[in-house]
Amino acid sequence: MNKRDIFSYKLIIGIFTLILFLIFPFFVGDYLTQVIVFAFITSYLCGAWNIAGGYGGLFSFGHAAFIGVGAYTTTILLLYYGIPGWIGMLLGGLLSACLGWLLSWTICRFRIKGFYFAIGSMLVAEILMAIVVRTRYLGRGMGITFPAINKPFNFQFIGIMPYYYLALIFVCLIILIAYSIERSRLGWYLRATRQSEEASSALGINVTRMKVVSMTLSAFLTGVGGGIYVLALRFCSPYDVFGIMFSVTLMLGTLFGGRATVFGPIVGTFMLTAVKEGLTFTAEATGGVSSFALVLVVWGIILCLVAKYLSKGIVPWVTDKLLKISPLKDKTELM
Amino acid sequence: MNLLEINSVTKTFGGLVAVNRMDLVIEEGKIYGLIGPNGAGKTTLFNIISGFYKPESGDIFFAGENVTHLSSDQLCHRGLVRTFQIPKMFPEMSVIDNVLIGALSRTKKVGLARSEAEEIIHFLGMEAKKDTLAGSLRVHELKRLEMAKALATKPKLFLLDETMAGLNAVEQNQMIDLLKKVHDSGVTLFVVEHVMHVVANLCEHIVVMNYGEKIAEGRPQEVLNNEKVVKVYLGEED
Amino acid sequence: MSLELVIRALISGILMGAIYGVLGMGFSMVYGIVNLPNFAHGAFAMWGMYSLFILAKHTGIGPYPGFIFVLLVFFLSGLLIYKYMFKYILDIEHEMQIVFCLGLMIIFSNLAIIFFGPTSHLLNVDWLEKIIRFRGIALKMATIVGAGASVLFVIFIHLFFAKTETGKAIKACANNRKGALLTGLNVEKMYAIAIGISVVCSGIAGLALAPLIPIHAGVGFDYAILACLIAVLGGAGSMGGALVAGFITGLLLSFQQILYDLSLAICILYGIMLVILMFRPTGLFGAR
Numbered sequence: 060m061n062k063r064d065i066f067s068y069k070l071i072i073g074i075f076t077l078i079l080f081l082i083f084p085f086f087v088g089d090y091l092t093q094v095i096v097f098a099f100i101t102s103y104l105c106g107a108w109n110i111a112g113g114y115g116g117l118f119s120f121g122h123a124a125f126i127g128v129g130a131y132t133t134t135i136l137l138l139y140y141g142i143p144g145w146i147g148m149l150l151g152g153l154l155s156a157c158l159g160w161l162l163s164w165t166i167c168r169f170r171i172k173g174f175y176f177a178i179g180s181m182l183v184a185e186i187l188m189a190i191v192v193r194t195r196y197l198g199r200g201m202g203i204t205f206p207a208i209n210k211p212f213n214f215q216f217i218g219i220m221p222y223y224y225l226a227l228i229f230v231c232l233i234i235l236i237a238y239s240i241e242r243s244r245l246g247w248y249l250r251a252t253r254q255s256e257e258a259s260s261a262l263g264i265n266v267t268r269m270k271v272v273s274m275t276l277s278a279f280l281t282g283v284g285g286g287i288y289v290l291a292l293r294f295c296s297p298y299d300v301f302g303i304m305f306s307v308t309l310m311l312g313t314l315f316g317g318r319a320t321v322f323g324p325i326v327g328t329f330m331l332t333a334v335k336e337g338l339t340f341t342a343e344a345t346g347g348v349s350s351f352a353l354v355l356v357v358w359g360i361i362l363c364l365v366a367k368y369l370s371k372g373i374v375p376w377v378t379d380k381l382l383k384i385s386p387l388k389d390k391t392e393l394m
Numbered sequence: 395m396n397l398l399e400i401n402s403v404t405k406t407f408g409g410l411v412a413v414n415r416m417d418l419v420i421e422e423g424k425i426y427g428l429i430g431p432n433g434a435g436k437t438t439l440f441n442i443i444s445g446f447y448k449p450e451s452g453d454i455f456f457a458g459e460n461v462t463h464l465s466s467d468q469l470c471h472r473g474l475v476r477t478f479q480i481p482k483m484f485p486e487m488s489v490i491d492n493v494l495i496g497a498l499s500r501t502k503k504v505g506l507a508r509s510e511a512e513e514i515i516h517f518l519g520m521e522a523k524k525d526t527l528a529g530s531l532r533v534h535e536l537k538r539l540e541m542a543k544a545l546a547t548k549p550k551l552f553l554l555d556e557t558m559a560g561l562n563a564v565e566q567n568q569m570i571d572l573l574k575k576v577h578d579s580g581v582t583l584f585v586v587e588h589v590m591h592v593v594a595n596l597c598e599h600i601v602v603m604n605y606g607e608k609i610a611e612g613r614p615q616e617v618l619n620n621e622k623v624v625k626v627y628l629g630e631e632d
Numbered sequence: 633m634s635l636e637l638v639i640r641a642l643i644s645g646i647l648m649g650a651i652y653g654v655l656g657m658g659f660s661m662v663y664g665i666v667n668l669p670n671f672a673h674g675a676f677a678m679w680g681m682y683s684l685f686i687l688a689k690h691t692g693i694g695p696y697p698g699f700i701f702v703l704l705v706f707f708l709s710g711l712l713i714y715k716y717m718f719k720y721i722l723d724i725e726h727e728m729q730i731v732f733c734l735g736l737m738i739i740f741s742n743l744a745i746i747f748f749g750p751t752s753h754l755l756n757v758d759w760l761e762k763i764i765r766f767r768g769i770a771l772k773m774a775t776i777v778g779a780g781a782s783v784l785f786v787i788f789i790h791l792f793f794a795k796t797e798t799g800k801a802i803k804a805c806a807n808n809r810k811g812a813l814l815t816g817l818n819v820e821k822m823y824a825i826a827i828g829i830s831v832v833c834s835g836i837a838g839l840a841l842a843p844l845i846p847i848h849a850g851v852g853f854d855y856a857i858l859a860c861l862i863a864v865l866g867g868a869g870s871m872g873g874a875l876v877a878g879f880i881t882g883l884l885l886s887f888q889q890i891l892y893d894l895s896l897a898i899c900i901l902y903g904i905m906l907v908i909l910m911f912r913p914t915g916l917f918g919a920r
Contacts, residue, residue, distance in 0.1 A: 118727045120734075165910060173726045174669045174868070175913045178860050182902045182909075185857070189899035244502050251484055251495045258482040261444070263470035263499030263547055303853065307734065314731065352745040355738055362735030366728040367721055 077231075084223050093219050098332040099226035100288050105312040105324030106233035107280035112310065113318035114240060115273025116253035117163065121180030122309050124187050125155040125278045127301035129285025131191065134203050134295040137213060144214030148286030152279040158183075159278020160271060167267040181303065188301035202296030205289070214290050222291040229287060230325060233280070237321040249273055250319075304355075311358060315365050317372025326374055331358065396455075397422040397551055397582055398443070398474075403452030405435075405442055405606075412438040414606040415452070420551065425573075425583045427597035427614075429590075431626055435606040436586045437479060440553050444476040445469045457550065470499055473550035479559060481536040485529030489539055490515055492528050496546030507546075514546050517579075518572060534565040538572070545576065552576065554585045558592055570596055594618060602626070637890055643771065645886030646879060647779035651840045653878025654782040655855060656862030657789070657871045658833030664869030665806040665826045668718060669726070671733035674856030675740035676706060676831045680838020681847045682748060685755050699839055706835040710828030718827060719820070737856055744849040752846035778840025785836050786875060789829065793871075802826050834859070861905045867914055 084092045104126065111117045132151030136142040162183065166176055192200045209217045216222060240246045251259045252269045260266055289295040299305065308331075316327020335354045342350035369376065398420040405413040413435045420426055428436050441447040443454060445466035454462045456474055469475075484492050490511055497507035497514070515524055518538055523531065528539060537557055544552060557573070558566050570592060577583050587593045593600060593614065600617045602610040610620045617623055655677060662670045680702070687698040721732050762773040793799035805812040805822045812819055837855070845851070862881055866873025881901065888897035 120730070169910045169913070171909065171913060174730065175864070175909055177669075177727065177730050178857070178864065179906060179909050181857065182861075182906050186899055186902045186906070189895060189902070193896060193899075242504060244498050244504060244507075247491075247495060247498055247504065250487065254484040254486055255482055257446075257478075258484060258543075259495070260446075260466045261470065261476060261478070261482070262496045262543060263467045264495075265465075265467045307738065310731065352742040352750075355742040356746070359735045359738035359742065362738065363717075363732050366732035366735060367724060370724065370728050 080227055084220055089219055092223055094332065094336060096219060096223050096226045096291055097288075098329055099223075099230045100284065100291060101308060101312060101332070102325040102328040103226070103229040103233045104281060104284040104288070105309050105316070105328050106230075106237055107277055107284055108309040109237065109277075109313045109318060109320075109324050110240065110280065111159075111274045111277035113313055113320070113323070114237075114246065114249045114253075115270060115277065116249070117166070117270055117274055118177065118310075119180045119274075119277075119306075120177045120303075120310065121182070121184035121306055122277075122281055123301050123303065123305040124180070124184040125159060125281035126285035126288065126305055127184065127187055127191070127297065128155045128158055129282030130289040130295050130300040131197060132282070133286035134205075134289055135197070137215070137290075138203060138205065141213075143212055144286065144290050148214075148283045148290075151286045152281075152283035155282025155285070156275050156279035159281075160275045162278075163271040163274035166274075167270055181306070184301050184303065184306060188297045191297040191301065197297075198295070200297060202294055202299070205293035205295075207293065214287075219291075222287075225287060226291065229284070234321055234325070236280070241321065245269075245272065253319075307358075307362070311362055311365070314370070314372060315361060317374030317376075320372065320374045323372050323374040327372065330373070331361070334358075334361070396420060397457060398584075399453075399455040400443070401453045401455075403439075403442060403449045403454065405438055405447060405449050412606050413442065413449070416603075416606070416608060418601060418608070420582065420584060422550070422582050423580075424598045425577055425585065425596055427593045427600040428584065428586045428603065429588070429593055429600060430603035430609075434603040436603055437555060438606075439603070440476060440555050440586060444474065444553055470547055470549075473548070474553070475544045475547050475549040475551075476553035477537075477540040477544055477555055477557065479555040481533075481540045483528040483531075483536065483539055483543070486527065488525045488527055489520060489531070489542075490524045492539055493542045493546050496543040499547045511546055514542050517575075518542050518545070533560045534569075537561065537569065541572065541576070545581075549581055551582045551584060554583060556586055556588065558587060558589045566592060590618070640770070641886045641890050642883070644775065645883035647771075647775050647882070648886060649879035649882025650779040650782040650786070651837050651878075652858065652862055652881050653875040654785055654833050654840075655837035655859045656866060656874035656878045656881075657786065658830035658837075659859040659863040660866065660869055660871050660874040661826055661830045661833070663863060664871065665802060666718070666722065666823050668722065669730055669733065669860070669868075670718075670830070671730055671856055671860065672736035672740065673830070673834050673859045674854065675737050675852040676709075676834035677838035677841065677855045677859075678740065678744060678847075678849065678852030680706070680835035681755075681842040681851065682744060683835075684839050684842040685753055685847055688755055702839070703832050703835055706831045707828040710831030711824045713831070714824040714827040719823075737853060741849045741852045744852070748849065750849065752848040754846055755842045772844070774843035778844065781836060782840055785833070789833075789871070792829075798822075798825065861901075864913070865905065865908060 083095065108119070108122050112119055112122075129148065129151030132154050133144060133147035136147040136150065137144050162180070165171070171179060191197045197203075205215070207217050208215055211221070214225070240249075248259070248264050248269055251262070251264060252266050256266050259269075285300060289300065312328040312331055313324045314327070315331060316325065317323025334357060338354045338357060339350040342353050365372075396419050398418070400416055400418040403413060403416045404411065416439060428439070430436050438447065442449050445461075445464055445468065448463060452462070453460055456469070456472060459472070461469060461472065461474070464472075484495065487495075490508075493511040493514055494504075494507055497510040498504070500510070501507050515521055518541065520535075520538060520542060523535060528536070531539060537560075541554075541557075554573070557569055561569060566589065573583060573585070573596060585593070585597065597614060600611060600614055601608055602617060602620075602623050604626050609626065610617050610623050655673075659670060659673045662668050662673070683702045684699065687702070717736075721729050724732075763770050764773055764776065793803055801812075801817050802822045802825060805817060805819050812822070858881075862877045863874050865880065866875070866877030884901060884904070885897050888900060
């Protein structure tokens, strides 16, 4: 197999999958479509986290902060001021980007690392949640419900189908972004910075700038994602969008699927979603245990297992196995 | 114009004066050596010149520009690069990818940088190990990689910190040839070394440090026969 | 703001501070001795609360005699957790350790939801609800008992580490793991004991807090964060520092509570901690 064969092989699979996803909603019911919509959105968000946490090496435990900022910006602008959802999303992204910039600049300036960064990022999300919960204007703890109206220009739709295609676009978008980062100088520089900050510095890489760029970009994308999330859900609640479980979901999906890979976040999210749906189905069928809590217990177990045994993730694991059985020597050829 | 000028640079760590009012001039095109007993402040001086430490007082001029407060990545862009005594590389990347990072400092295009990296690999005779992971290289291969990465940044001044450490006699000779080759391609070298015959063989101008100060400088024959220098090294085996 | 209110806040703050101090100490202990940021620490506080609740509601035994048994169980659990879990994550990346502990935290919290349901429970033990009046200051009996238990345990820990052979050996391991191994100390056993004690710390904090706040599964997470913060404030790794930080936290929260409600107080606490994290991440007494 030479390079050109691999390339067309992947392209065919890609197009085939895309077509599959495009026609998918016409063959399945609303519930399953909705599951996939949120799987898409979560995949996108995982991919966005991946830019800072995976490629950038900035393991944030509080990305929900950006989701929340994007979500509330979109919600407030749309429902209070009638500003279209897509504008709200972009502005939400920009606000998140500012927050992300501030956060990463602070981390670099004060050399906050590892454990302290983890706690700090968590705190930011918790503080924002607490502020929203106390603010009447932002709907307090009860959250804000969206009316079910149809205004396509605002990105408000009745029914789930339009959101399905929007979410699909988002997933394709994050795939493209991750793919182009990996190939660009930024991607190489981020890889270098992750492995050795000193060696990177000596070769002309401005380590601070790398961290700030990856965090800011990640924050922007995450913020935009927060917007589409609440638009699709038609509900914006602080415990949801700023909650630690959302941050954990992003982390878990990306870790499980594969940090610093293009498809890792997506594969990880879909597998976890499958686990979740399967468990929910069995729990409700056997009638008894709170399925929600059970799913989380299983996710917790997966989290522990991944942390210890699979810290690189599924996609790299599979890629390594494939490399061993294929005649290729060079890993980069498979990309 | 002198390539590098250090004026009265002082660096202290707490109460300890590591470098004391150091003056130094490096002209373009030559090979300079820096010798001195352990703890003399040689690596500290290198760290200061290459932007890893900031001096308490004094100035550093590179190609006429005051670079005293610039960071190492900024200096790299201006053509000042260094290798580390204990090689710092990217362990999970292949040899050529390591060099690629260096090459990317001169161009944004990854494809172009990669061909530059290929050239350097060829220049230093490293094709055989091109695709090996840097983390699994042996010491002398790592040293060669250190040089390749730095060379890829197209430096004007190349600071080499104890390149010979850990190499056997054969490997040392290979390294000397390599250094001469690099010098011939137009790079000014400033080398810290403990191995005397290497310094005598390679360098056109030697600076001797002790206790953070310059105690002698000049041509190898002058310096290595200087009474003060010999005294400082009394007991040291060559 | 009357003097009475201030004094009340002061006393209440100190008493609560003792409880928070014990909580933070447990975290610092593990971080300092085993170099593991145990994010699941708060989970044991949560189990402590539920244990007391079960003892009070479902068994005939009054809550406090039973608690010795509970603490023993906690200690053993700590040993087991080290032996079967923590031992294996000592050598992985720091971030992955946090992820692992977060996973544990999630498992514990949700197991609690499965067993006890998602609603809050209130512990109501008559003699603990009694209000003691002392020179016009009204305090709940539970607070005094809780603080008292915490202080007793802190003294016990201090004596343990300072006076007993095992305690001193554990401190040695903390300072220099390889050295300890070389002198023949059974490092594994030391680590296990340290973790056992830290679980008991968390459990005591839980037992102390049980009569004072609504008990629900989310509490574990809140206290996990609080434990981290207290430990960081005092200097992660410094047990004495954690104690001091506990008192400071107790006072901070208590004084803020007289101005506004608890949720805002916590929010402001987080804000203060964030600032401290930026400017002095090693905390008051820490070196890591």
